[in-house]
Amino acid sequence: MLAITPTVRNLLILNILFYIVDSFVLKISNGFALMPLLSPSFMPYQFVTYMFLHANLGHLFSNMFGLFMFGPLLERMWGSKKFLFFYFFTGIGAGLLFSGISYYENIQLRNAVEFYLQQPGPDALADFFSKHAKALYESNLGFLNKFEADPTNVSYINDSVGFVKGWLQREINIPMVGASGAVFGILMAFGLLFPNTELFMLFVPFPIKAKYFVTFYGLFELYSGIKNAQSDNVAHFAHVGGMLFAYILLRYWRTKKTNFY
Template sequence: MLAITPTVRNLLILNILFYFIDSSVFSLKADFALRPVMSPDFHIFQFVSYMFLHGGIGHLFSNMFGLIMFGPLLERIWGQKRFLIFYFVTGIGAGLLFSGIGFYENWQLAKAVEIYTQNPTPDGFADFLSKHAEAYYEYRLQFVNDFEANPTNSMYIQQSIKDVGDVYANALSIPMVGASGAIFGILMAFGLLFPNTELFLLFVPFPIKAKYFVAFYGLFELYSGIQNAQSDNVAHFAHIGGMLFAYILLRYWGTQKSNFY
């Protein structure tokens, strides 16, 4: 492994420092995590600040491990300024893609809430939960059955309206944190610039070329993002966004041959 370069070292220090403050001094996530665009708590600066917050020590470790494994070589090739530009472009790009898809999903959810509120029925309630809050549906199964047995009861009607409103409010309250988008951008760059470099990975008993590793990871993240398991808290589309913006940026830099290195 190459010695840690200045920009990688500074990013490592900042991420660890902010994690320590957030976990031990006072919470930073309420203001600086990336909130859904439709949330009243959303601010434009969160597209940068979210990159320096993490959900736990394991989350921090995995991202920083990727940074120190693949970042130094890229910084040595590009220089500090270009590497830092790359890091922030891919991290912000990851947030933009994640937020764009989230905006569409929340807009669809808001429409579903409006439609249900105008015509609250037991079947409509069960259908809403099965489509938009499957885990919550299991939790509220007894209420669903009671509502079906009493479809004209105003108490059940009002409670069902409150429940669908709570599902929407919960969707707008879920933040995103982590440097994963930028790290996946770094991984993408490594795979594009050094495609035939063989990587030795934990739990894989044979070396794998960087280009295949990156392709597999990208396809896995795309599949996971489309599946969108509600029990899965991983921001897969942010990972894809980091890789996508890395590809675009490298292709752009590739047209600027005199300025690339």
């Protein structure tokens, strides 16, 4: 087994240290996770810092395992500086794509909230829940039934306004963390540069060529992001963003052959 490369080693150490500090010493994710653009807590530097934070040990392990498995070969090929640039380029790009899509979704949600505040009522509230807050629909069926039976009740109207405002505040303050975007960029680069390398995956009884694995994984992440199940807390569009920005950068480097690895 080849020795781990310097930049990959340093990234592993930094991610592990940040996880330990965030979990057991000081909750640095409160200021350094990537917040949605509409959040009052958003800061531009979070496009970099979010990559070094992770939600739990499993999240950290899966990302660091991918970095450990696929990163060293790319670093040997490109050199440490180019590999580090690639890592940050894809990680920041992933954050940008995710933020752009979440901004669009949050603007739609904000508009829906403003519309509801102009015409609050049981039918409008049910419509809001079904389109923008499915997680609230079933848990508030009892309230909706009472609101429908007494639609002019001021207390019910005020409670409904609180529901929609609270949901907006929740959505615009959900942070994103993790090195997944950069790791998926590394995965994409590996698939493009070594397309016929056979990978042995856990629970799959036969080898899969890297090009097929990357294609399937990318399509799965795109589908998952579009489906956007509200019970799913995985930032699929960040994964897609990492792969997309990796593809763009590799295509650019290929046009500059004197600068490519």
